[in-house]
Each structure stands twice: as C-alpha cells, then as structure tokens.
Amino acid sequence: MEDIIHNLGVVHKRIENACKKFGRDSKDVRLLLATKTVSAERIKIAIGAGEKLIGENKVQELKDKDGVLSKLNIERHFIGHLQTNKVKEVIKYANCIQSLDRLELAEQLDRRLQNLGKNMDVFIQINTSAEDSKFGIAPDKTISFIKALKPFETLKIKGLMTIGLLDSDLEIMRPCLRLLRETRDRVLGDGIEGIDSLLLSMGMSHDIEIAIEEGSNMVRVGSAVFGNRIPGKEVWH
Numbered sequence: 001m002e003d004i005i006h007n008l009g010v011v012h013k014r015i016e017n018a019c020k021k022f023g024r025d026s027k028d029v030r031l032l033l034a035t036k037t038v039s040a041e042r043i044k045i046a047i048g049a050g051e052k053l054i055g056e057n058k059v060q061e062l063k064d065k066d067g068v069l070s071k072l073n074i075e076r077h078f079i080g081h082l083q084t085n086k087v088k089e090v091i092k093y094a095n096c097i098q099s100l101d102r103l104e105l106a107e108q109l110d111r112r113l114q115n116l117g118k119n120m121d122v123f124i125q126i127n128t129s130a131e132d133s134k135f136g137i138a139p140d141k142t143i144s145f146i147k148a149l150k151p152f153e154t155l156k157i158k159g160l161m162t163i164g165l166l167d168s169d170l171e172i173m174r175p176c177l178r179l180l181r182e183t184r185d186r187v188l189g190d191g192i193e194g195i196d197s198l199l200l201s202m203g204m205s206h207d208i209e210i211a212i213e214e215g216s217n218m219v220r221v222g223s224a225v226f227g228n229r230i231p232g233k234e235v236w237h
C-alpha cells in the first residue's frame, strides 16, 4: 500500500516537472493507470489516493474487477486489442475504447451501442512503429479512416493513441511519439466536420517525459506505480 502511494507521488512529480520543463500546462496531461494484472484491491488504493482514470487490456479483467470498481467514481478505458466477439461485453464496463483500429470493429460497436441507445468515446489506435506485430491504423491512413467512421454516430472520436517502439533507448521511442502528434496535426488541418480537437494518448512508465515533450495529453502508466508485472502475463499490442 505504501509503495503504491509513494510511487504515485513520484509519477505525479515526473509529470509536473516535465510540464514545467517543456512549457506544458499540467491540466492538459492526465494520468491513466494501466492496471492489467493488478488486483481490484490494489487499484482501490490508488483510487483512494485520488486517481480517477484506469485502463484495462482485457475484457475479462474489466469484468472480474467490475464488482469492486463499478462502485467507485472513476473512468475505465479499454486499452488492449479488442476482438470483435468481445464488443458486447466491453461496452458494459468501459467508458472509452482507446484501441479502435478497424472499420469492422467500429461497425460492431456502433450496432451494439445503437441497440442500447448509448454513445462511446473512442481513440483511434495508430501504428507509429510500423511493426507488423502492433495493431493500429497506418499514420497516412488516419484521415481516410476517420472519414469512414462518419456513419457510426454512436462513436465519439476523442483522440489518437499509440504504443510505439518499446526500447530502453528513449530516443528510439521519440519518432513514434512525434509521428502521433504530426498525424493529429494533419487530421486537424484537414478540417473534417465534427473533428475540432484530438487528444494524444501516448507515453508509458519509462518515457513519460519524452511523451509530454512531444505533446501527450494522457500518459498510461503501469509498472512505475504498481511494480513490475509477472513475466508471461504481459499483453503488448
């Protein structure tokens, strides 16, 4: 318990310092806690310390922790790869889906949401590292993808999300983060109807500072708060 609260203090300080250093307003950078493999009880400690936003990678984990977390006043985002056959479940638990990466998924989400008379906030996942192993829209297809989402009126496009290249050398990550910002700027420059602003969800435990320097509005932090996850239980997409 002490650890989580201490670590949260360290992470908030890192965010604050990076904002100061790079001339960003700290109100423009939210902390999302990436809580895959973290128990609901441990997540509750962070929420007790004032956190309001978590992200899960698996629908099963959202479901398993729902009994505890649905009673709390927090936002739950889905940040993992979303299979089409999990759409019905995920919309029961998530307030936002950050991994919208294909039209078929948009279609399924829209159909289910229409039936429920609900809307859903979404981020479009962009593959900024051009790795086959990563999901996401190619940066140069982002504008056409967003235009193709127009019929799906239940989906409210809030931003772009990326994972980027995972490497201990932070400068290898930077071009991915920059590419997400440039992609955002190109989309906004295109003047698509209804798209007046887009948040950037990028940056994780090891690259919080660079992500803020490159314009992140939401850093997704797991291990720096909850400690290292058990190897083999990782889900990186």
Ligand SMILES: *Cc1c(COP(=O)(O)O)cnc(C)c1O
Pocket: 034, 036, 057, 079, 080, 163, 203, 204, 205, 206, 220, 221, 222, 223, 224, 235, 236, 237
């Ligand atoms: C696990 C995860 C994170 C957080 O990673 P850490 O290195 O533990 O901070 C961020 N984004 C996604 C999509 C993740 O799966």
